[in-house]
Amino acid sequence: MHGVFLACGLLTIGFVLLITVYLVVSGIPAIHRIGFFKFMFGTKWASTAAEPSFGILPFILTSIYGTAGAMLLGIPLGFFTAVYISKFAPKAVRNVLMGAVELLAGIPSVVYGLVGMLVIVPGIRTVFGLPDGASLLAAIIVLSIMVLPSIVKVSVNALDAVPREYEDASLALGANEVETAFRVAVPAARSGIAASVVMGVGRAIGEAMAVMMVSGNVANMPLLSKGGLFESVRFLTTAVASEMAYSAGLQRQALFSIALVLYLFILLVNAILNSILKKGGGK
Amino acid sequence: MKKKVALVLMVVLAMAMAFATGSSEKSANGSSVSTDGSTSMEKVIGALGESFMQQHSSITFTYNPTGSGSGIKAVLEGRCDIGLSSRALKEEEKAQGLVETVLAYDGIALIVNPNNPIDELDVDTIAKMFKGEITNWKEVGGDDAGIVLIGREAGSGTRDGFESITKTVDACLYRQELTSTGDVITTVSQNPYAIGYASLAAIKDTVKALAVNGVEPSEETVKDGSYAIQRPFVLVTKQGVALSSAAQMFFEYATSSEAAPIIGAAGAVAAN
Helix, strand or coil, X not given: XXXXXXXXXXXXXXXXXXXXXXXXXXXXXXXXXXCHHHHHHCCCEECCCCCCEECCHHHHHHHHHHHHHHHHHHHHHHHHHHHHHHHHCCHHHHHHHHHHHXXXXXXXXXXXXXXXXXXXXXHHHHXXXXXXXXXXXXXXXXXXXXXXHHHHHHHHHHHHCCCHHHHHHHHHCCCCHHHHHHHHHHHHCHHHHHHHHHHHHHHHHHCCHHHHHHCECCCCCCCHHHCHHHCCECCHHHHHHHHHCCCCHHHHHHHHHHHHHHHHHHHHHHHHHHXXXXXXXXX | CHHHHHHHHHXXXXXXXXXXXXXXXXXXXXXXXXXXXXXXXXXXXXXXXXHHHHHCCCCEXXXXXXXXXXXXXXXXXXCCCEEEECCCCCHHHHHCCEEEEEEEEEEEEEEECCXXXXXXXXXXXXXXXXXXXXXXXXXXXXXXXXXXXXXECCCCHHHHHHHHHCCCCCCCCCCEEECCHHHHHHHHHHCCXXXXXXXXXXCCCCCEECEECCECCCHHHHHCCCCCCEEEEEEEEXXXXXXCHHHHHHHHHHCCHHHHHHHHHCCCEECC
């Protein structure tokens, strides 16, 4: 029986290795042919033009801005929701809220995209008086909703795990419930909360379908100073997904290179997550 | 236990090998049809090939998506049975002995929101709009509002068709590049100032298809050539070179009325 478990474990590692090796092998040639700096810092992407150019800086910046924006909106909302669920909500309310969060986590991303396309995009268009609402902002709003479940669920678990004695001691010393929650429970659960944020970042940076449907998908540089929040943009994920179907030659290889860059981003996020969890565990 | 597993594995392997040799013999005895060319024709030719192989299980059908130019060249050099081109043959290509047979027409409809007062544009105006030379609807007689250009992703057959017919290749300044016909239609139906393009067969009531040069897009106007934004899907063969019997069978099947509904389902208008 031991062998079966070992085989399962090895199979999983094998898949990870296979994907890594495949991505590196198929991603390197295009970077080599295009030139590392031209590829990473080029500002123009025109993969099927007569004189193609393959610069992915617009995608990298869009992914960073989009994720940062989603976190800016999602962290406060998710954090306060988690504190409320864990520390203040009556049992019935807690069950309803947790159920809703679970449901939010289970909704397929294409549904988020569709709702974004039908509600958020026209909404942005009318609210800001723009010709079209498909923009970085629309993607940020959709992503901020999509990261909520990761943030809320993991934070609630962390807050629930704070020993009751800490809070009892705080209350006995005369602190009220709010002070106890924010001065005692939250600091005690901080590594778990930080982990929830990093998980949210991972979710946001890896999302393709939903942002593809609301971000407009044109390879513009996202210049925040010039109203770039309302520009049509393309993320790293959508750059791969949108052109893969009909791509050929160097274009296809360059798409693999983008996937490799994305993969490195995700590795970085995971490394941060691991180091946070280790620190938390060490205490 | 281990021995049993090994035994089962060996039996499975032996069966697989027997099956593999059997099937390879079959395809050697049976024959094949190879097609090569236009990537835009992928859907049409793929659907035809599939239904053809269902009827003739002994014939292998292959399609090599290389582009119209290479497909035509492949026929000329005898590297495939039938070439596929999403444009009519040029005079010099015909002079080299190539023969074109129109399989179907690809009509591309220009779509706007139903609330847009514009009903008709000409090809020049459309090209200017997509190149960003006309940016406001009032310049073409509509409301005073910016034109929102909705297109398809690089590499899409519809985009390639639209841009090559309107001569705007690589020059379109899209506001959105969407990855499916459905997304284009949904987006246009949501935005009163959007204009986009989509395969004629996919148009729904939620959007309005514009008349181009005064001609309404429909199967008939695409077929008789009066609707301007369309292109032929052509089967290319070489004069004096007889097709293999399998290729001849496919050729006849594809151009028969029997194949028309399949071509229609794949988004084009059958020629026959």
